[in-house]
Amino acid sequence: MQHEFSLRAEWNTDTTRPHPDRGFSRDVVIQADGPGELLGSAAKPFHGDAARWNPEHLLLAALAECHILSYLYVAGQAELEVEKVMVRGELTLEAGAEGGQVTSATLYPEVWVADAMQLPRARELHEEAHRQCFIARSVNFPVTIEIPNQHQIPELPKFSSRLGAPIAVLKPRQSKKPSQVTGNDDARLAAIRAEHEAEQQRRTNIAVQHTEPADAQEDANATAEQTQAAAQTAQRTNAPAEQTSFYDQVGGEPTFRKLTAEFYKQVADDEDFRAMYPEEDLGPAEERLRLFLIQYWGGPTDYSQLRGHPRLRARHMPYHVDTQARETWLRFMRNAMDTLELSPLHDDTMWDYFQRAARAMQNRH
Structure with a gap:
């Protein structure tokens, strides 16, 4: 027996509510005979409206319902008198080399x-x-x-605009191993291990550059290529988010x-913006930003070891960061x-962070 289902989804331009950076709204209207209209949008990390249903939530809702x-059907077959059924759901969206995909649901x-x-x-x-x-x-x-051991449904997960995937920010579960999508576990683990080893070797080479500048520079370049190749391999094999950071x-x-x-x-080519940097050489500022971003996105913690707690807003307070400076930085x-x-x-994930960070650093109008 075959059953068919139909609906219509529609998007129209809305000049009154354009997205400030991408120029268009993500809002859609879903219509079906009977239930009527459902207001949809993209998830908040993807510049959508958090007050509307996004595709990821709709997919999870379909699984739960x-x-x-x-x-209820199988309970009826078993002649079981049910008073209430409740389901909490979690869905994980992971980033891959060609974008994102749903990799598991619980x-x-x-x-x-x-x-x-x-x-x-x-x-x-x-x-x-x-x-x-x-x-x-x-x-x-x-x-x-x-199945929970007790009649107690935990509170709904809190949602974040960081790292669009996973969709929900959830407390870690002690007993659950990372979800696996395919059978190529060995390939994923090998790629991650190779990347970490290459990164460690690169840092070792940098440490000896002063004594062996030529050889060390060649090694650093080679290991940088190895690091990038390993990361690309990890992406192609869809290494799970529990094992690879955004940095990886x-x-x-x-x-x-x-x-x-x-x-x-x-910065060097913009005379007005360059004046905000008191140092004659921009190299130290570039290194500080690089180390901070590496640490923030899950890489080595050299920044904190060298400079302590980031305290970004406090470090920027002596400088006149107005709207124009913020927009130039962005x-x-x-x-x-x-x-x-x-x-x-x-x-989208990285750009969302930079926009929020730039707004936080502004201390003048």
């Missing part, structure tokens, strides 16, 4: 029954309901069922070295980011 309805179902003696049987039926759920059977990522995913130290170099090239950083050719998900 499907589980509840499947459970459902935490609970059931209340009229006869407490039937509770063990009621809990067992979740597995059968999961096997029968049409939506869970249709997706190409693992959907896991984890975008290419490690060479990416941030290029970013800051391109940024300070523009323009230079946007130009520098464009040279990196990051995936859309990585680019």
Whole structure:
């Protein structure tokens, strides 16, 4: 027997609510006969409206609702009197070389029954309901069922605009191992290990540059290439977010070295903006920014070891950072980011942070 479902999604230009940087709204309207309209948008990390439903939440909602309805069916078959079913869901979106993809979902179902003696049987039926759920059977990522020990649903996860993936900021679970999407675990782990080893070797080479400048420079260049190649391999194999930081995913130290170099090239060419830097040589400022960004995005913590707590706002207070300075800084950083050719998900994540940071550093109108 075949069933068909239809709806219509529509987007129209809205000049009254354009996105300040990307020039267009992400808002859509979804319509279907019967339920009417559903207001949708992109998730907040992707410049959408947090008050509307985004595709990731809709997908997770479909899995949760499907589980509840499947459970009611199998409970009816078992002649079990159910009073209440509740499901909390988590969905993970990870960045890959070509963008993002959903890699796993976990459902935490609970059931209340009229006869407490039937509770063990009621809990067992979740597995059968999961096997029968049409939506869970249709997706190409693992959907896991984890049944809480007590009748207690944890509070809903808090959501963040950082690192668009995962969608929710969740407390770590002690007993759950990282979700795996494919069977190439060895390849992913080898790529990550190679990247870390290459990064460690590069730092060792830099430490001996003063005594062996020529050889050390050649080695540093070689290991930088190894680091970037390893990062690209990790992206192609979809290394899970629990094992790779944002720093790893975008290419490690060479990416941030290029970013800051391109940024300070523009600073040097802008006489007015250059006046904000009291040092005659921009090299130390470039190094400080590079080390800070590396540490912030999950790389080595050299910045804190050299300079202590970042205290960014306090460090910027002596300088006159007004709206024009903020916009100039963002323009230079946007130009520098464009040279990196990051995936859309990585680019949006990094740019969202820079916009928030620039606003936080402004101390004059």
